[in-house]
Amino acid sequence: MRKVTIWFILFVWTSTVFAQKRILMENLGVSQDKDITPIVLEALQQADFKDAILVFPKGTYHFYPEKAIGKYHAVTNHDNSYKYFAFPLIGCTNIEIDGGGSDFIFHGVMTPFLVENSMGIKLKNFSIDWKEPFYLQAEVLESNALEQYVDIAVNPMTKTEFEGNRLGFVTNGLSLPFLGESMVFDPKTNAVAYNAQSYLLNGVASRKTFDQSLGGNNYRIKARFAKTPAPAGLIYIFKGPNRSNRLAPAIHLTNSSNLHLDKLNIYHAGGMGVIAEKSENIHLNEVNVKLREGSGRMVSTTADATHFCNCKGELVIENCLFENMLDDASNIHGTYVKISELVDKHTIRAGVNHIQQFDYNFASSGDKVEFITNETLLPIAPATVKSFKKINDHLFELSFVEELPATLKVNDAVDNVTWYPTTIFRNNVVRNNRARSILISIRNKTVIENNTFSSMMTSILFEGDLNHWYESGAVDDVLIRNNIFYDCVYGGGKGSVIWINPRMKQTLKDQPYEKNIVIEDNEFRTFDNSILSALSVDGLIFRNNKIIESGTYPKLWPGLPVIEVRDGLNTLIQNNSFEGKEKARIVIDENSSRSLKIDKKQKGFVIDKK
Template sequence: MRNKVLFILVHFLFSFQIQAQPTISKVIDLEEYGIRANAFQNASPALAKAIQDAAKYENAVIRFPGGRIDLWPEGAEQREYYISNATESDSIPKIKTIGMLFENISNLTLEGNGTLIVCHGKMVHMVIDHCRNFTVNGLSFDYERPTMSEMEMLEKGKDFVTVRIHPDSRFAIEQGKLIWYGEGWKSRHHHMLRFVPSEETMYYDSWKPFANSQAEKTGPLTVRFKGDFSQTNFQKGDLLTIRDPYREAVGVLNTFSHQVTFEDVRLHYMHGLGIVSQFSKDITLKGVKVMPRKGSGRVIAAFADCFHFSGCYGKIQIEDCLASGSHDDPVNVHGTHLRVVASEGTRLKVRFMHHQTWGIQAFEAGDTIAYVDNANLLVYDRAIVKKARMLSRKEMELELDRPVPKALKEKHCIENISKSPEVLIRNNRFEHTNTRGLLITTRRKVLVENNIFFRTGMHAILIANDCNFWFESGPVRDVTIRNNKFIECGYNSSPDNYVIAIKPETHRFVKGKYVHENIRIIDNEFTVFDTPLLFARSTTGLVFKGNEIQVRLSETFPRKNKPMFSLTHCDEVHITDNHFGGETISKELSLHSMKKKQIQYAPKKEYTLLYGE
């Protein structure tokens, strides 16, 4: 009997050991598909074939050759995609040309070996569509002709300027007008930002003086414009960055996928938004750098946001990353409010409202929804989705587990609260952007720590929530912002230049009820050129404690002497144990629609209370 038991035990352990061993990955070596480093030939057809072969295996590794490979539209995959915050009007085509398309693939690793992938024309670098356990490691991406044009201001008079065009920015002079063009495209609309290298700052500016002038080519890369430049802010050495505002593409699309990791990835230029993750679960960005290629002489790497997350869930982790050179926010995490346009019994018809977000399956069976009053952004009821279907690209029908609430009114919205992520943002640097550093609106736990925010043009961190314009949801419930460095942020948004802003888009308040709660801003270092530090509206449980504020007044940046803390309809606010150094500035606490008992602050002798309506 003992021998029999021993035999069964050994057999079980042996069987378990065999089953526990990981499946050996199939290596797909791109050199075997004829893809050679630095060949400057179109690798699109061969790469598409390699991806198809990799999809046949349970586990696979696609091994890149190192060096540079080029992708042209010819032979690349094409698909129709609707992308959050990047789906323009009906007149803009939705068919995307895709450098690398991965559909319904699990357990795949892209082993980059430092390979630089250069795309030609307006291409999406990569799409990860309904994949699981997907890893991108050691790859870099760029454009042969970035859709961002750049030029340096050489000299300026009242009636002329002379500029040097960046070698990557193709241009021509037609009937005295400068036009920008690229591989298969011509820019028709111009959105311009000005970068000041000596300050490492960015400002909104206008192409209009150039459009109204006469252009003359004075050298291979130099152009003189004759016209009225007397009212412009341009200075010698400024870099002007110009793009067509339409977001026909994105850098990387990660859609409806699980366990996706980007590690040691470089994104040197992305057309449209950067890495967009929508309705995906568990996403990790580690050591991802959005920045112009070293030695390129370019300023801008991202046409719009660098890392954008819409309707994602599970956990988002952004660690050891760099966002440098973007025309919009480095990080944006949000859900989407859809407006209720009809209801009957247990059924709702809802509509995408913003012109850049629609066409996406935003709900599925089992999701929990929250009803939101658009006037005050308060949640007043919930339900569970039993069935969901698209009625059109802009409308969905939901069947719920209970009748719609009687409180439902015109313009009220719903949010998918099941698709709301936990967020960790740690050890990153955010710089060279004219807008915010982080936008975060998620009801699950958020930790922002050990990051550097260097001269973001607007708020370094914005916590919003909106049911009337952008329709980006939702409320926050547990946010910790600690051990970060905020260096001279908000310089181009005076007088609203608060370093951190908690600004749900509501101005109708309900007594004792608040949109956001439990936000802790502790043990950070602020270097400021002006008084505004923190703006908060409709927030309870707000702590600003143990922070070091170094005041460094400057003639470079405008000062409006707004209150240091501006609080509207807030409760349980604690502002204590903060330390100030450098030059002396007034410490004012401005309270609106709230009472003194709703705030605790110390030492009281350092602060002045101001009361508004």
């Protein structure tokens, strides 16, 4: 029976592959000197949106929004708007885009690839870039900490404009009236600058700058900086006001399945590189979010390299390079929706609370969910969705097969547990970016192995949240092994290389939030103290790891312990080594000490039980 099944699957797969029609784009008139957006649509229509391979001859091709398919479109963790799509893979089956090693250059605010309500899509062998970057880049000429100003030379790749005494910029048809969110890079390392958070100019401060032209592309920015303006030689990046700087992700995957991205270079996007939601079975191989060599640019994507919200099946991310983003390399999570009304014994009203999640389709009939208590983020009871009715872009009505739990109340939450993937993140390099390397908030098995991490904040973060981004959920089976962590958490903020930090209002000492996290056979080669900080974990194992002080930078947080465990159960710390100028402190609180197993003969450590 098993042999018959395997041969049947192989027959169906090979039949499907050979049934694909090859459409040679050169026969449709693609050329390097015109807008080929309408030609792509013609090719898809010719194939009836199914069973075809669109093959490009190697070249440089330009795409513009004026003749692109468009619609009002919601993208989670982005700014919703009317959007234009160069490759509208909507309702497609078994479509492959083979770029043949080509450069795809985009102009204006548009989304290069939309994969929506589709299955069996493969994207391979091309690069994505924009003619103009979605940010302003400027070198510091002089800074004055006493008078709180900085003189900058703006890179001419972006045009500037003034509104009164406030500097703004124009890019891709967007007029951004003030500098907005900022980050500081070091051209010597090509990375975010050491202690960069001291130099930032964000939020209200960026709206109240008093700017003046110094002639040419040089300007003086007088403002309130986090601590002090950046010193001469460093590079400021400004990406404009929040709510208008995540408009153009490179690839959006939504409500689709069996998706394969292979050998892609994403040099830039005005948002995330790959954003996926409510999709199943996704494989990224050699999908690089990186700087184009010789471009002079300091930033790749202006948000995450990759992001996966409520996906399921198998998610594999391997052999990728993620560098110089203005946010995380990968964030993989579900969504908590907060209850606003208990309608009857089977029905609630709930909604998404962050504006960049508005119009999100949280659930469908038959989905399994859990009710979550607001204070502890712990489950109350499971349930099955009977119906999902959208009221508006942020509020919906959910009915369940079962009666609501008696203890359920307004401001508790619902977590859709049907939509979580098993995840493999392996053989990747993350470096030089703002924010974290990878965030994990998924309950299915996760393996993170054979990677190299060096981000300005935490490398691996576990953080359930019912306060800001509303990203669920608690992990239950994570293996972190054979990775190298090099000079992480260098941006100036407090944090650990691996930080288990669920954001609940209270922890229950006998019911931890996270479970079964194994960290083994890794090398931590970094300058600062805090390697592991863990809150509310049952079954944390930290063993066979090597920690070496690099001495690359002065320590930012010398008072922090190397390992700290709070409100944990069944923690094992075993056979680790530390090489540094002083002994490495391990701090364990009283509650965690009761079930702690620790090898007291580990090299270079001292144990401090509180």
